[in-house]
Amino acid sequence: MRWLPEHPNWRTHLRELSHQKADIWANAVALANHRLDFVRTNALDTTIRHRYEATVPPQTATRPVRLAILASSTVAHLHAPIRVGGLRRNIWITTYESGFGQYVQELLDPASSLHAFKPDCILFALDSRHLAQGAHAAMSADDAAAALQEAQALILRCWRAAKQTFNGQIIQQALLDPFPPLMGSNEHRLPGSRSRFIARLNESLREMADADGVDLLALDQAADRDGLTAWHDTALWHRAKQEVSPARGPIYGDMVARLIAARQGRSYKCLVLDLDNTLWGGVIGDDGMEGIIIGQGSPLGEAFVAVQEYAKELARRGVILAVCSKNDEANARAPFESHPDMVLRLSDIACFRANWDDKPANIRAIAAALNIGLDSLVFLDDNPFERDFVRTELPMVAVPEISDDPADVPQLLAEAGYFESLAITDEDRERTTQYQENRAREQLRAGASDLEGYLRGLQMRMVWKHFDALGLQRIVQLINKTNQFNLTTRRHTESEIMGFIADPAAFGLQLRLLDRFGDNGIIAIVIGRTQSPGTVLIDTWLMSCRVLGRQVEATTLNLVVAAARSLRAHTLLGEYIPTAKNLMVKDHYESLGFSVVSRDPDGSSLASLDLDNFSSLPTFIETIEG
Amino acid sequence: MTHPANQEAIYAALTEIFNEVFMRDDMQLQPALGAKDVPGWDSFKQIEIMVSVEERFNIKLNTREIDSLRCVGDLADVVARKAQNLA
Numbered sequence: 001m002r003w004l005p006e007h008p009n010w011r012t013h014l015r016e017l018s019h020q021k022a023d024i025w026a027n028a029v030a031l032a033n034h035r036l037d038f039v040r041t042n043a044l045d046t047t048i049r050h051r052y053e054a055t056v057p058p059q060t061a062t063r064p065v066r067l068a069i070l071a072s073s074t075v076a077h078l079h080a081p082i083r084v085g086g087l088r089r090n091i092w093i094t095t096y097e098s099g100f101g102q103y104v105q106e107l108l109d110p111a112s113s114l115h116a117f118k119p120d121c122i123l124f125a126l127d128s129r130h131l132a133q134g135a136h137a138a139m140s141a142d143d144a145a146a147a148l149q150e151a152q153a154l155i156l157r158c159w160r161a162a163k164q165t166f167n168g169q170i171i172q173q174a175l176l177d178p179f180p181p182l183m184g185s186n187e188h189r190l191p192g193s194r195s196r197f198i199a200r201l202n203e204s205l206r207e208m209a210d211a212d213g214v215d216l217l218a219l220d221q222a223a224d225r226d227g228l229t230a231w232h233d234t235a236l237w238h239r240a241k242q243e244v245s246p247a248r249g250p251i252y253g254d255m256v257a258r259l260i261a262a263r264q265g266r267s268y269k270c271l272v273l274d275l276d277n278t279l280w281g282g283v284i285g286d287d288g289m290e291g292i293i294i295g296q297g298s299p300l301g302e303a304f305v306a307v308q309e310y311a312k313e314l315a316r317r318g319v320i321l322a323v324c325s326k327n328d329e330a331n332a333r334a335p336f337e338s339h340p341d342m343v344l345r346l347s348d349i350a351c352f353r354a355n356w357d358d359k360p361a362n363i364r365a366i367a368a369a370l371n372i373g374l375d376s377l378v379f380l381d382d383n384p385f386e387r388d389f390v391r392t393e394l395p396m397v398a399v400p401e402i403s404d405d406p407a408d409v410p411q412l413l414a415e416a417g418y419f420e421s422l423a424i425t426d427e428d429r430e431r432t433t434q435y436q437e438n439r440a441r442e443q444l445r446a447g448a449s450d451l452e453g454y455l456r457g458l459q460m461r462m463v464w465k466h467f468d469a470l471g472l473q474r475i476v477q478l479i480n481k482t483n484q485f486n487l488t489t490r491r492h493t494e495s496e497i498m499g500f501i502a503d504p505a506a507f508g509l510q511l512r513l514l515d516r517f518g519d520n521g522i523i524a525i526v527i528g529r530t531q532s533p534g535t536v537l538i539d540t541w542l543m544s545c546r547v548l549g550r551q552v553e554a555t556t557l558n559l560v561v562a563a564a565r566s567l568r569a570h571t572l573l574g575e576y577i578p579t580a581k582n583l584m585v586k587d588h589y590e591s592l593g594f595s596v597v598s599r600d601p602d603g604s605s606l607a608s609l610d611l612d613n614f615s616s617l618p619t620f621i622e623t624i625e626g
Numbered sequence: 627m628t629h630p631a632n633q634e635a636i637y638a639a640l641t642e643i644f645n646e647v648f649m650r651d652d653m654q655l656q657p658a659l660g661a662k663d664v665p666g667w668d669s670f671k672q673i674e675i676m677v678s679v680e681e682r683f684n685i686k687l688n689t690r691e692i693d694s695l696r697c698v699g700d701l702a703d704v705v706a707r708k709a710q711n712l713a
Contacts, residue, residue: 011651037681039646039674046649076670235689240673247677 001250003400003416005391007034014040018047025057030395032088038081038249045080048087061090061375061580062264063489067256068096068119070103070158072130074241081253088254089261090375107161120168121260123217124158127243128175131155131201132194137182139192147192148200152208159212167493169263171256172209174202174220176243178232213494215259215422219244222255225415258420264491265481268398268418269372270320271311272363274381275332275354277404279311279344280304285331295341303406308343310410315348318428319419320370320435322351324362324379329354350435359386360393370435371545373484373581378418380409425474427521437517438546444517455551455620458515462552463626464559467501467508474522475510478542482525483581486542487574487588492527505530506539507563511556512626513547523547526560528567536569541588554617557592561614570611578603592617636702636709643678647671657699675701683709 007013013031017024028048036044056064067082069075079095086093096117098106103124106114131154134147155172162170179194181187188196202220209216223231226248233245244252261267276283281293281300293301294308315321321344325332332354336346346352351369353362359381367374375396381387387399400416402409427434445454467475472494480491492500500508506529513520524547527540538560543552564572574589586603590596593614594607637655644653648666661667679701680686685708695701 011646014649015651037678039643039678042674043646043649077673235687235692236673238689239692240669242673245677246673247681 001035001254003402003412004033004035005387005401007031007036010034010040014043014047018050023058024048024051025059029087029090032084033395033398036084036250038077038246041084041250041253042080044087045084048083052092056092059090059580060092061266061483064092064094065121065260065264066094066096066117066119067121067123067260068098068114068117069123069125070098070107070114071125071127072101072103073127073243075125075244077242077246078125078244078249078252081249081251082256083253084250085253085255085257086260089257089266091257091261091264091266093257093260104158107158107165110165115165119166121171121263122162122166122168123171123173123256124155124162125173126155126175128178128194128198129243131175132179132197135192135194135197137190137192141191144191144197148197148204151197151201152204155205156208156212159214163212163495167496169260169493170212170214171217171259172205172214173217174205176219176223176228176232178228178234178237178243215263217255217259219252222251255417258417259422262420262422263480265483267376267420267481268319268378269376270322270350270366270370270378271314271413271419272322272324272366272377272379272397273311274379274383274386275323275325275327277382278380278406279308280335280342281406284335285327289334289339292335292339294335294339300406301341305341305343307406307409310413312343312348314419315432316429317424318421318431320350320372320431321348322366322370322377323349323353324359324366324381325354326356326359327354347436348432350432350439359390363390363394363397371484371548378413380413423473423477425477427474430519430521433518434520434546437520440517441515452620458517458550458620460513460515460550460621461624462555462559462621463512463514463624465510465512465626467497467510471510471522472497475508475525478522478525478544479540482542482544483579484545485548485585486540486579486582487538487585488540488577489579489582490540492540500527500529503529505567507567509556509559509563511552511559513550513552513621520544520547524552524556526556526563528560528564528572530567530569531573534569535571535573536564536567537573538575541574551619551621553588553592555619555621555623558616558619559623561609561611561616565611572609572611573597574607574609576603576605576607632706633702636705639682640679640698640702640705643675643682647674647678655698657702658697660697679705685709 017027031044075097082095083093096119098114106112131151134150135144159170175198177195177198181195182193183190187193190196205216231245231248232243236242236245273279281304282291284292294304295301311321335342336344351366353366363377363379367377374394378398379390382402382404390397391399398418400412402412444457475497476494500506509526510522511524513523524543525540528536528538531537574594576586589607594609597606597608599605641653641655644655645651676687676692683705687704691704
């Protein structure tokens with residue numbers, strides 16, 4: 001975990017943590033964000049579990065996650081790393097492990113301790129020797145194919161049994177290949193080769209997982225990168241049946257936690273780039289356009305091109321790019337505008353901050369301008385002082401340790417897994433364009449003398465549709481990653497959404513906003529269901545923060561009221577459930593004219609709207625059924 | 627016979643490792659110290675110790691060596707035999 005900084009004073013800090021009277025969660029999160037080997041990972045986990053034996057820490061980013069590990073060999077050494085991986089992301093994970101060799105029985109037996117545990121995430125960690133036991137070198141091609149099918153069928157049975165019983169994420173570990181080849185380079189010509197068996201199974205796992213909505217934990221890719229012996233120690237396999245070497249435990253745990261975090265909408269969203277000696281060599285203010293090192297002709301210049309290319313590829317798949325640099329703005333912009341060897345252009349950057357303010361201040365400004373949380377930013381800077389400054393001032397921002405050699409940066413960013421993603425939608429691919437259109441809107445707002453003139457000038461159209469199969473992926477993505485403008489933060493799986501579509505007493509609305517600058521994409525989701533005859537409860541109301549302040553809320557309410565009335569409702573109930581991130585919608589329903597029915601000490605509240613006396617709220621948005 | 631200065635360096639490094647593994651700061655390592663003498667020294671901790679030793683001294687213990695470990699003295703002997711750089 002070379003992207004995390006070393007802790008200068010680990011043991012003292014850990015001891016302080018265990019003696020601290022006040023809540024230790026935030027300090028523990030900070031400790032977890034250092035380079036920890038597996039001994040330190042275990043020590044931190046022991047300390048944390050000792051403190052929160054029966055309770056859940058108060059300030060986590062998401063609801064607690066209950067993870068069941070269904071394994072065919074020893075995984076006891078991986079619990080602590082997984083929990084610390086969660087801790088690193090401000091997520092509280094409780095783990096459970098099936099009895100030795102009992103994973104199938106426990107899945108199928110409603111009286112098993114697995115069922116009593118009530119997992120909301122299941123990790124299948126089946127080891128290679130277990131799955132490849134049906135293959136041997138004397139097999140015919142047909143027999144080998146049959147053995148492979150048997151292993152695939154076993155895995156599918158497990159997934160489906162898990163899906164039938166539990167709601168939530170299913171993670172399948174791809175397989176390490178610990179089998180020494182029997183033929184050599186042309187091993188693929190031996191049908192019954194176990195090594196070949198694993199390769200084919202890994203390949204087919206991808207398609208199977210896509211079809212079944214399962215997320216893969218790509219141990220095979222990790223072993224390709226690090227070498228099998230880094231991940232698998234044959235001596236430890238013989239001694240303790242540990243397939244994953246304890247030394248790799250921390251990274252294994254981090255990889256699992258990334259998948260859990262991604263499912264909860266907790267992956268990082270934006271890469272903030274320093275300029276001098278991060279995107280090019282040299283200092284633009286001193287060296288000028290001719291002096292900076294970028295482009296073909298020098299190894300260093302090519303390495304910086306590779307950094308820019310990696311950033312551009314990330315942007316193409318939905319990661320937002322921003323610039324934060326200590327420079328005169330005109331100097332900083334010049335290479336983006338006219339240096340022939342630059343890969344990144346101004347159009348790739350959603351927010352550009354070059355000035356002489358300190359970096360924490362600029363990073364705050366970037367988060368505010370993009371309307372995303374500080375904890376979704378990754379800050380890349382070659383300067384150790386700036387990295388340390390940002391870590392101290394803004395501990396929620398991820399700041400990878402990088403050397404002064406740009407050649408290593410793309411691989412390091414990838415290994416750190418900040419931007420772990422589970423699916424790609426059209427919205428992801430168009431994100432940069434959408435942020436640019438937002439800039440044009442901001443300029444219009446700055447030019448308009450009054451809000452009304454601005455909103456009218458936008459020529460907004462809201463296209464609304466009931467949930468449908470076509471929009472399913474985007475609906476699930478929004479439901480699982482929207483944190484700020486989200487009244488209840490209820491995460492729903494694909495099958496639950498299908499349930500809402502099929503339910504005649506419920507409705508799901510997907511809302512798209514267009515204006516004269518372009519298509520904002522699906523920006524709001526509302527789910528309502530009949531709670532009792534005449535009363536509809538809003539189960540979910542969420543909105544993209546990009547369209548705040550544009551009367552989308554009022555327009556949405558008009559549509560929700562129409563949908564509720566079509567279910568013969570006279571009362572509409574709205575719920576607010578507070579989280580660490582959704583304070584902004586605390587008074588959402590009141591501001592739309594609901595009256596508060598009840599308020600709980602934990603901050604949650606219920607509000608109601610009388611539909612018989614409701615008349616549509618006036619807005620400048622035209623609504624169109626899509 | 628291991629040079630006394632090396633012996634000292636090995637025990638210093640092992641003490642450091644044992645303190646980390648058992649989350650203590652008062653471990654006194656004697657050659658005869660074994661699992662039964664230390665509360666919490668189970669097979670899980672045993673693996674933590676071995677992997678830490680391998681990383682610290684940049685060595686690899688083979689299956690026979692692991693099987694023959696009975697006490698701290700055995701571990702120090704293996705390290706003395708295999709480690710190139712004790713500093």
